[in-house]
Amino acid sequence: xxxxxxxxxxxxxxxxxxxxxxxxxxxxxxxxxxxxxxxxxxxxxxxxxxxxxxxxxxxxxxxxxxxxxxxxxxxxxxxxxxxxxxxxxxxxxxxxxxxxxxxxxxxxxxxxxxxxxxxxxxxxxxxxxxxxxxxxxxxxxxxxxxxxxxxxxxxxxxxxxxxxxxxxxxxxxxxxxxxxxxxxxxxxxxxxxxxxxxxxxxxxxxxxxxxxxxxxxxxxxxxxxxxxxxxxxxxxxxxxxxxxxxxxxxxxxxx
Numbered sequence: 001x002x003x004x005x006x007x008x009x010x011x012x013x014x015x016x017x018x019x020x021x022x023x024x025x026x027x028x029x030x031x032x033x034x035x036x037x038x039x040x041x042x043x044x045x046x047x048x049x050x051x052x053x054x055x056x057x058x059x060x061x062x063x064x065x066x067x068x069x070x071x072x073x074x075x076x077x078x079x080x081x082x083x084x085x086x087x088x089x090x091x092x093x094x095x096x097x098x099x100x101x102x103x104x105x106x107x108x109x110x111x112x113x114x115x116x117x118x119x120x121x122x123x124x125x126x127x128x129x130x131x132x133x134x135x136x137x138x139x140x141x142x143x144x145x146x147x148x149x150x151x152x153x154x155x156x157x158x159x160x161x162x163x164x165x166x167x168x169x170x171x172x173x174x175x176x177x178x179x180x181x182x183x184x185x186x187x188x189x190x191x192x193x194x195x196x197x198x199x200x201x202x203x204x205x206x207x208x209x210x211x212x213x214x215x216x217x218x219x220x221x222x223x224x225x226x227x228x229x230x231x232x233x234x235x236x237x238x239x240x241x242x243x244x245x246x247x248x249x250x251x252x253x254x255x
Contacts, residue, residue: 001241003226004033004248005219006173007093007127007153007201010057011036011046014205014216022218023054029220032056033245035252037127039064039093041078051087058252060090060127068111069103076118083122089252091119092127093153096140099132109136116144125251126150128170134161141168151251154203155189162189166197171251173199176209176217179228190232199251200225200244 010019026034038047038061047059061082063071082088094115096108119126127150130137134157141148145168152165155172162172172193178186190198200222208217209224223237230240249255 001030001238002032002245003030003219003222003241004200004245005031005202005204005222006035006151006199006248006252007175008034008036008204008219009039009206010034010204010219011038011043011050012205015218020053023050023057026219027056029223030241031219031222033058033248033254034219035060035089037093038062038082039129040067041075041082044078044082048082048085051085058087058089058254059085060092061088062090062092062094062115062127063111064093065095065097065108065112065129066100066102068107071107071111076114079115079118080122083124089254090125090127090150091115091122092150093129094126095129095131096133096137097129097131098136105136108133109140112137113140113144116140116148119150120144120147123147125253128152129154131156134158138164141165141170145169149251151199153201154207156186157189158185159189159192162193166194171197171199171247173201174229175201175203175225176207176213176221178232179209179224180213181210187232190229195233195243196247198229198244199248200229200240 038044152172204217230237
């Protein structure tokens with residue numbers, strides 16, 4: 001059984017103490033492909049280092065909505081530079097986050113649209129972070145729908161919005177949140193989505209699945225999410241692993 005963690009932050013400082021002890025053991029745990037998400041161009045060299053060291057780690061590059069208040073055209077140029085790395089697969093994570101509002105909403109909308117357009121121009125999929133902002137998000141995505149493809153990371157919207165996203169050519173990744181006791185909305189979405197639109201992620205070091213909540217998350221815990229999705233869909237964990245692995249490869253253009 002092979003598992004594909006489509007959204008990890010192994011370059012995060014939470015892994016500074018044991019990063020290079022942890023990562024080589026992950027294929028033994030069945031995690032044979034990982035995407036490390038560089039969500040701030042100012043620290044993207046940390047992700048590039050992992051891409052160069054580990055053949056099973058790939059990357060994305062973009063500016064997270066939390067940080068776009070400092071965004072400018074020079075940083076857009078740096079995204080273009082980084083994405084030319086042969087193991088960079090997508091622009092992201094990008095989007096809108098109205099829960100924390102760390103960046104002004106006007107700035108979030110501006111740079112979300114700019115990065116969507118950049119991805120389209122360069123021919124890359126996008127990785128989307130949307131939190132409590134689905135109204136504005138859908139307006140912007142529909143305005144940029146031509147050539148749009150990518151993944152709704154840690155999807156938290158409704159079934160109805162999910163169907164709209166499907167019509168736009170997007171897939172959905174689910175992580176530890178689907179294992180939480182209060183995950184009614186996520187469970188309903190997983191129940192009703194087409195199987196070929198579902199991917200797995202950890203979002204580590206965050207969103208640790210049950211029964212390890214409170215601990216640092218890492219890609220070895222992704223099997224717990226696969227087991228929960230298998231339970232929801234009435235399939236074996238091996239079947240879910242195989243389906244989501246193929247879906248991820250297709251979404252990110254890997255063989």
